[in-house]
Amino acid sequence: MTGTLGRRPWRRAFNIILNSGVSGLDPVRSRSVMGANRFFLMSAAVCLPWVVAIAVAHPPATLVPALTHLAMVCGWIVCVDLNRRRHYIAASITGLVLPIVQFGYLSWLFSTEAGFSLPLLTVGALAFVLFPPRQWRVAAAITAVAALVLVRMYLAADFEVPEVAVSDNWLTGASVGNVLVVVMIVSVLALFNNHYFVRERRRNDELLAEAHVAARTDALTEVYNRRGIGPFLSDAVRSGEYALALLDLDRFKRINDRLGHGAGDVVLSNVARTLVDAVGSRGTVARWGGEEFLVVLPHMSLGAAVGVIEDARRAMADEYGADAFLEPVTISAGVAHAGRHAGKEETLRLADAKLYEAKESGRNRVLGASVAVTARD
Known part of the structure; x- marks a missing residue:
């Protein structure tokens, strides 16, 4: 019991962070902000261990990409704060451009064999979660940029051979790790969308039930009309x-x-x-x-x-x-x-x-x- 009580403040704090900037928004915009906050925090947690993995790949040549990866993680934390301060568009654009640039850089440095191009496949899905429907043009533009970067990665010769000498085992491990990252991002997105859908469906059912009762009940006396x-x-x-x-x-x-x-x-x-x-x-x-x-x-x-x-x-x-x-x-x-x-x-x-x-x-x-x-x- 004591352990449960001890975790509750942390859970409340985590929920407060997840819902930063949501209060007072319409349901559509709040869904986008909640989805963005969850993506930023989840991605920061998943990518933080990669900082160490990149740094030890072939030091000192890989120290700079490790630091840029750390900068991307810190950038996502800043994006949560931007949402808190209601700079929603800036947060979403920054949060999506950062991985396009960083994973493009890593793909050039380690080649496409390392799999750092794979997370860019999720940018399109993420863009339409982070931006509300009325801003679909921005989401489509960022998706197009990610697609163009991906196409160049797989067509350009300078992405075929690593720029730094890393072992084949490291490349294989990086490729497997990036596959897992993509699976995790897609799964969490699906889980979030399902949670939101179920919540809204439940709320709609409640409103429908209330409307049904109101249509059959006299408001003053609370008996049937x-x-x-x-x-x-x-x-x-x-x-x-x-x-x-x-x-x-x-x-x-x-x-x-x-x-x-x-x-x-x-x-x-x-x-x-x-x-x-x-x-x-x-x-x-x-x-x-x-x-x-x-x-x-x-x-x-x-x-x-x-x-x-x-x-x-x-x-x-x-x-x-x-x-x-x-x-x-x-x-x-x-x-x-x-x-x-x-x-x-x-x-x-x-x-x-x-x-x-x-x-x-x-x-x-x-x-x-x-x-x-x-x-x-």
């Missing part, structure tokens, strides 16, 4: 016997006039919560419009449905009575029961008619009836 309750209503009609209840707050305009619309919104939100708690798993609640709610009660007889809504009415009267609230809050409700294959439109009309009747007969009451003649949608 008309679109959201639609599938439950259709399922109830197909499943057989069901009931629909339309509930309306009594004298809600008076609440708004006396307490203000902000308080009215709070009342609606609290009423929805109380209604959901009272109905429970027996039905589904939706805001039908304004201060009106719809409750879908599948597989329920008229008596049972009236009982459920009566429980909700009593819960509302108890919780928001005159003693507990500045303005008493009550509801009136109309319940319509329908048999198998009864149409939802006619059932809704009957529920609305019973709601109107409940309002006209004194409010704060529940009235119900069954659809006399079944109808199909």
Whole structure:
């Protein structure tokens, strides 16, 4: 446990470096900067041991190329700092030009047999990671430069024979090492792109799920809206016997006039919560419009449905009575029961008619009836 805790500050510091200059950027640009930082640090770590390998190849003749290789490694570290200071284009151009120059120099010094030309094959892929899509011309230009350097390496005679005398074993080892470098760069690029793709796909899925919920949910009361309750209503009609209840707050305009619309919104939100708690798993609640709610009660007889809504009415009267609230809050409700294959439109009309009747007969009451003649949608 202690060892894990001890590594965490280093991990945080490393992540801070990797994400240097990313804050406040759009996702496309931040992807490029993150990819650049990872390339700079990874390449610096991979190429640092090469400084020693080049230096011992044939001293003192190979000390200068070793120092230029060290300069390239230091240049990549500077590029991370350039990104931190938001000099993104300068960092990316510098970070790609440095290896083109250095590996071209090493290929001339040790010949193409040493394999120092191979890392230039990755410049094109790196360029389109380090630069965002809108700067594709810069990426294409750097790719073209790397391609021209490669072509010259393999066509020009001065790249065929080493300029310094190094052993065949060193040339073979350098060639194998450069193959491994290319494999590592390509693998890390693929891993980074896959990580970024998975992260963005997960984020898109989350946003899509949030949008789906928002499209089906009333923002104020957090219950279903008309679109959201639609599938439950259709399922109830197909499943057989069901009931629909339309509930309306009594004298809600008076609440708004006396307490203000902000308080009215709070009342609606609290009423929805109380209604959901009272109905429970027996039905589904939706805001039908304004201060009106719809409750879908599948597989329920008229008596049972009236009982459920009566429980909700009593819960509302108890919780928001005159003693507990500045303005008493009550509801009136109309319940319509329908048999198998009864149409939802006619059932809704009957529920609305019973709601109107409940309002006209004194409010704060529940009235119900069954659809006399079944109808199909």
